[in-house]
Amino acid sequence: MEAISTDQDLDQFIWQCIEDSTNPLDFVDYLNFSYCTYAKQEEAYEKLQQFWGSKDSSRCFEKVVATVINLAEGGNLLAMFHLGRWYRLGYGVEKNEALGIDWYKKGAQAGCTKCLIYLARHVALTDKNEAISLFRQASDMGDSYAHCFWADFDKPNYEEHLLEGASSQEPYAKYSYAHHLFTQSESDSIKTSALDELKVAAEKGESSACTFLAYRYLYGSSVNDIDLEQAKYWAKKGSRLGDALACVSYARILVNDRKTEEEAVLYMRRSAMLGNEPGQTLLGVHLMYYGKTPELQAEGLTWLKVAANAGHKPAMEHLATALKTGKGGETNPQHAIEWLQKGASLGNADCQAELGSAYMSGEFIEQDQVKAHNLFHLASLQGNSWGTYLLGVSYQNGHGVEKDHELAFACFMEAANKKVIRASYKVATAYMWGEGVKEDIPAGAKWLKQAAQAGDSEAQAYLGMIFLDGMGVEENVQLALHWLKMAAEQDNNLALRELGFLYEAGKGVPYSQEEAKRLISKAASLGDQKAIDWLDTNCPEKPKWLKDLCLSAGSVD
Numbered sequence: 001m002e003a004i005s006t007d008q009d010l011d012q013f014i015w016q017c018i019e020d021s022t023n024p025l026d027f028v029d030y031l032n033f034s035y036c037t038y039a040k041q042e043e044a045y046e047k048l049q050q051f052w053g054s055k056d057s058s059r060c061f062e063k064v065v066a067t068v069i070n071l072a073e074g075g076n077l078l079a080m081f082h083l084g085r086w087y088r089l090g091y092g093v094e095k096n097e098a099l100g101i102d103w104y105k106k107g108a109q110a111g112c113t114k115c116l117i118y119l120a121r122h123v124a125l126t127d128k129n130e131a132i133s134l135f136r137q138a139s140d141m142g143d144s145y146a147h148c149f150w151a152d153f154d155k156p157n158y159e160e161h162l163l164e165g166a167s168s169q170e171p172y173a174k175y176s177y178a179h180h181l182f183t184q185s186e187s188d189s190i191k192t193s194a195l196d197e198l199k200v201a202a203e204k205g206e207s208s209a210c211t212f213l214a215y216r217y218l219y220g221s222s223v224n225d226i227d228l229e230q231a232k233y234w235a236k237k238g239s240r241l242g243d244a245l246a247c248v249s250y251a252r253i254l255v256n257d258r259k260t261e262e263e264a265v266l267y268m269r270r271s272a273m274l275g276n277e278p279g280q281t282l283l284g285v286h287l288m289y290y291g292k293t294p295e296l297q298a299e300g301l302t303w304l305k306v307a308a309n310a311g312h313k314p315a316m317e318h319l320a321t322a323l324k325t326g327k328g329g330e331t332n333p334q335h336a337i338e339w340l341q342k343g344a345s346l347g348n349a350d351c352q353a354e355l356g357s358a359y360m361s362g363e364f365i366e367q368d369q370v371k372a373h374n375l376f377h378l379a380s381l382q383g384n385s386w387g388t389y390l391l392g393v394s395y396q397n398g399h400g401v402e403k404d405h406e407l408a409f410a411c412f413m414e415a416a417n418k419k420v421i422r423a424s425y426k427v428a429t430a431y432m433w434g435e436g437v438k439e440d441i442p443a444g445a446k447w448l449k450q451a452a453q454a455g456d457s458e459a460q461a462y463l464g465m466i467f468l469d470g471m472g473v474e475e476n477v478q479l480a481l482h483w484l485k486m487a488a489e490q491d492n493n494l495a496l497r498e499l500g501f502l503y504e505a506g507k508g509v510p511y512s513q514e515e516a517k518r519l520i521s522k523a524a525s526l527g528d529q530k531a532i533d534w535l536d537t538n539c540p541e542k543p544k545w546l547k548d549l550c551l552s553a554g555s556v557d
Contacts, residue, residue, distance in 0.1 A: 004071060005078065011039045014064050019043075021060040024051045028274060029061045029092040031242040033082070036171070036205050041242045045270050052273060061092040072103065080107030081114050088122075108134070113143035121149055128153055139164075148173040166197075171206035179212060191223045202234060210238030211246050218253060228253070239267060244276035251282065261290075272303055277312035280304070285318050288328045301328030308339060316343035317350040324364070333364040344375065349384035352376075356390060360399060373400030380411070385418035392426060396435075409436030416447065424451035425459045432472075441472035452483060460487035461495040468498070477508035488519070496523035497531045 004010050011034055018026040019040075027048040031041060051057070065086070071079035080103050086093050088100030101122055107115030120134035135150035148165030151158045159180065166177035178197035181190055195216070202209035214235035220226040231253055238246025247267045254264035268286060271279025280303045287300030301322055307315035316339045322328045323336035337358060343351025356375030359368045373394045379387025392411030395404045409430045415423035424447050430436050431444030445466060451459035464483035467476045481502070487495030500519035503512045517539065523531035 004076065007037060007078070008039075010068075010078065010082065011037065013067070014061075015040050017064050017067075018060040019047075021047075021057075022051045022054050023057045023059050024048050024273070025055060026059060026061045027051075031274060032089070032091045033086075035242045036207050037241070038205060039242075041240060044242075048273055049269060065092050072106070075110065077107055077110055077112035077115070080104075080110065081112055081118070084115060084118065111141070113138040113141050113146070116141075117143065117146050117149060120146070124149075124153065144168040145170045145173050148176050151176075171201045171204040172208070174204070175201035175206040175209040175212075178209070188223050191221070195223060202237060205241055207238040207241040207243035207246050210234045210241065211243065211249050214238065214246070214249050214253070239270065242274075244271040244274040244279055247271035247274070248276060248279040248282060251279070255286065272306075275310075277307045277310050277315065280307035280310075281312055281315040281318060284315065288318075288322055294329055297327070298329045301330060304328075311346075313343050313346055313348035314350065316340070316346075317348060317354055320351070320354065337365050344378075347382070349379040349382040349387055352379040352382075353384055353387035353390055356387070360390075360394070369394070369400035371400070385415045385420045385423075388418075389415040389420045389423045389426070392423070396426075405430070405436030407436070421451050421454040421456045421459075424448075424454070425456050425462075428459065429462070445472055452486075455490075457487045457490035457492040457495070460484070460490075461492045461498070464495060465498065477502075481508050491522070491526060493523040493526040493528035493531065496520070496526070497528050497534075500531070500534075 004013055014030055014033060018030055021027070024047070027044040030044050031048070034041060034044075068079045068083055068086075072083050084100045084103035084107065085091065086100070087096045087103065089095065101119065104115045104119040104122070108119050116134050116138040120131045120138070123134060124131035132150065132153050135146040135153075138146035139150070144164050145168040146165070147161040148168075148170070151161035151165070154161060162173075162177040162180055165173035174197060178194045178201060182194035182198065185191055185194070195213075198209045198213055202213055211234070214231045216224055217227045217230035217234065232250065235246055235250035235253055239250050247270045251264045251267040251271065254260040254267070265283070265286065268279055268283035272283045284300045284303035284307060287296050287303070289300075291297040291300055301319075304315050304319040304322060308319045320336040320339040320343070323330060323332045323339070325331075337355070340351045340355040340358065344355045352375045356372040356379065357363075358365050358372075359375065360372035361367070373391070376387050376391040376394055380391045388411050392408045392415065394400050395408035395411060397403070409427070412423045412426040412430060416427045428444045428447035428451060431440045431447065433439070445463075448459050448463045448466070452463045460483045464480045464487065465471070466473055466480075467483065468480035469475070481499075484495045484499050484502075488499055496519045500516040500523065502509055503519065504516035505511070509515075520531045520534050524535050
């Protein structure tokens with residue numbers, strides 16, 4: 001075996017040991033080891049996916065560990081550092097924090113400044129002064145990288161430490177200083193310079209810099225325009241460096257474009273297989289809802305279970321929804337409630353809102369409107385816009401709390417301003433009926449149009465009725481027809497019934513008793529009482545198709 005004195009030497013040795021492996025975990029360990037260096041990541045990703053179902057096959061990384069231990073015991077400082085890291089993080093070995101720290105200590109005593117720095121970072125958890133002493137020792141030995149972490153414990157000299165750290169050859173130190181300048185400075189010239197330094201760090205292999213740049217170009221900033229191609233470039237570069245988070249970021253950029261959806265899923269898988277919980281959740285949701293086969297949808301459910309069992313709270317809410325609705329091929333309402341309860345107890349606002357809805361309706365759990373209201377309140381306190389909307393509904397209806405239309409309106413307005421479409425509809429009707437706020441029909445019409453344009457069928461139906469009746473606006477049958485037809489396409493019973501009445505009267509449309517009967521019958525099948533009454537009066541001898549339609553809704557004897 002040739003001498004191993006650099007990270008590149010070790011990388012080559014590890015790859016030679018595992019390249020013929022059929023166990024995917026060997027390639028997970030390799031990607032973790034080579035994180036933020038230019039190595040064989042692309043080959044490792046491909047083999048990781050190829051052998052994902054072969055986790056019981058023999059491991060090759062054991063040979064790597066045995067060799068590195070021999071090197072470390074022989075005094076190799078590089079081996080000591082990596083053993084410390086592997087045991088602390090569980091890369092290629094069973095996680096053992098104490099053993100990892102022991103290797104850091106041995107390396108530090110032997111003169112490895114990197115072991116000193118990482119030992120200091122661990123010691124800082126319990127002894128700040130001792131940590132500073134270790135950082136100073138590493139710095140005195142000529143490793144300015146220590147200042148990158150020392151900065152956190154010397155706030156008055158924070159920026160000076162970061163600047164000193166950036167003088168090292170470590171890309172992360174350059175990223176830390178540039179990130180600080182970009183996020184803290186109010187000067188565009190400093191920000192521009194920092195952006196250039198971030199690119200230097202990214203090109204040198206710091207994946208955090210890659211991801212930061214990707215989002216700067218995705219959303220823009222005061223010193224750079226939105227540039228989707230640049231965002232893709234930097235996110236992909238980060239994923240190339242073995243960064244699971246960069247894989248997720250790249251997938252998010254690609255996923256909404258049908259032309260790149262397949263590539264997006266590939267990068268979701270990479271992230272998921274590396275154990276990134278947001279990536280597992282993203283992949284799970286995408287496959288469940290957009291997977292073209294039952295097998296892909298079932299795989300999506302499996303990934304959600306993996307993420308939820310790992311403690312990822314957003315996955316718990318998505319998993320609960322899947323188990324409740326049968327999405328992904330498995331229906332288990334009781335388990336759905338259990339996941340919502342777990343997520344809610346961990347403070348997840350989405351789970352709190354959904355669990356509150358279950359308590360409010362008594363669906364799959366004993367009805368408790370007080371608990372429901374309290375859960376909505378918790379979700380709302382965390383800024384959850386849907387929870388705020390539901391809190392408004394509970395105040396409006398007096399469910400679990402005294403009725404309070406003013407509080408209801410305040411909740412609806414807050415949620416509407418966060419783009420909750422149902423809340424926009426509620427704000428509109430509150431203005432129009434003077435509930436919790438002074439009556440203001442023009443304001444109501446404005447909010448109603450906003451909700452209608454966003455696709456809310458009730459808003460479309462009521463907007464149609466406003467134009468039909470000339471309520472606060474000039475009567476306009478054609479505009480009324482436009483909105484009523486849009487709502488009717490979504491099976492809104494009010495719109496179906498009113499359209500039917502228009503055909504019966506020949507108002508704005510050709511007179512057609514048959515079309516009137518068809519539309520009103522459909523409204524009746526959806527439980528619309530006025531439509532049912534119309535049928536009883538106008539169609540006492542109902543044809544079989546009409547009886548079947550109404551009977552399916554249980555609305556006609």
